[in-house]
Amino acid sequence: MTKTNERAEETCPLVYQCHLPLSTRTVNHLAHLLRRHLKAIRSRWRILPPGKIAVIVLAVLRHDQRLADMAGGSNVSESTVRRWRDELIGLLAAQAPRLDRALMKVAKQGGEAVLIDGTLIRTQRRTGRADRRNYSGKHRSHGLHFLALTDEKGRLIWISAARPGRTHDNTAARHDHILTHLRAAGLGALADLGFRGLDNDIHDPVIVTGYAASRTHKLTPGQKGANRVLAVGRAPVEHGFAHLKNWRILTKLRTDPARATRLLRALLVLTNLEINR
Numbered sequence: 001m002t003k004t005n006e007r008a009e010e011t012c013p014l015v016y017q018c019h020l021p022l023s024t025r026t027v028n029h030l031a032h033l034l035r036r037h038l039k040a041i042r043s044r045w046r047i048l049p050p051g052k053i054a055v056i057v058l059a060v061l062r063h064d065q066r067l068a069d070m071a072g073g074s075n076v077s078e079s080t081v082r083r084w085r086d087e088l089i090g091l092l093a094a095q096a097p098r099l100d101r102a103l104m105k106v107a108k109q110g111g112e113a114v115l116i117d118g119t120l121i122r123t124q125r126r127t128g129r130a131d132r133r134n135y136s137g138k139h140r141s142h143g144l145h146f147l148a149l150t151d152e153k154g155r156l157i158w159i160s161a162a163r164p165g166r167t168h169d170n171t172a173a174r175h176d177h178i179l180t181h182l183r184a185a186g187l188g189a190l191a192d193l194g195f196r197g198l199d200n201d202i203h204d205p206v207i208v209t210g211y212a213a214s215r216t217h218k219l220t221p222g223q224k225g226a227n228r229v230l231a232v233g234r235a236p237v238e239h240g241f242a243h244l245k246n247w248r249i250l251t252k253l254r255t256d257p258a259r260a261t262r263l264l265r266a267l268l269v270l271t272n273l274e275i276n277r
Helices: 024-040 050-063 067-076 076-092 100-107 129-134 168-175 178-185 221-244 257-275
Strands: 113-122 141-150 156-159 188-190
Touching: 024 050, 024 076, 024 221, 024 257, 050 076, 076 156, 076 257, 100 113, 100 129, 100 141, 100 156, 100 178, 113 221, 129 141, 141 168, 141 221, 141 257, 156 188, 156 221, 156 257, 178 188, 188 221, 221 257
Parallel strands: 113 188
Antiparallel strands: 113 141, 141 156
């Protein structure tokens, strides 16, 4: 019996089209960033034009498309698409605002308070004891924790570095010196019960949280009413998280956790481009 490498019939790769729910402004912004970067590093050649590369990277971020699938549809290698993705994520992350500048901008625009909250981005479970710190008992899942600040309308203005999933909101806030930056900018912040104890100034508190009930202390009608008012004021911060998590690459993060901070800050820039257009 002889072996043959001939195929029984002619085959060709199949390519399908997929709608990308993003504005032309976002694609043009990403393409402009790439063109400026190529000019800065004196690289005049790419196998595809910057506009096409921008669309491929946005598809990976928005729809969580597999790199191999995007590479096959564009007749390039998977490593090439990975390199494009990492390159553009780095360029976008460099445009993310710093905490002090973001707060000063809100203050100059007449804002009086910001909204702060923490959330978890789920990740794949990794083997070994080193991954235990990424387990969040609150969410009962492995992931990375990060803080976000929004204005009173729910527009994202800043994202912290990604930390292990077991990190408490107060621990992350203290590490980023959020209370100090708020006082310097003359702003207040509305937060949930996870931030209780962060601001111990009774006479002039900067971070306002609700009242917590316990087994020995039940909330009074006035305290319950104050909690409802605070919940209404804090509602827009959830809208900011919802817009950010529309990027399906955050559904279950498969990238290296060390690169998660750059990814989150790049998505912050893209989200603001879409929301503030």
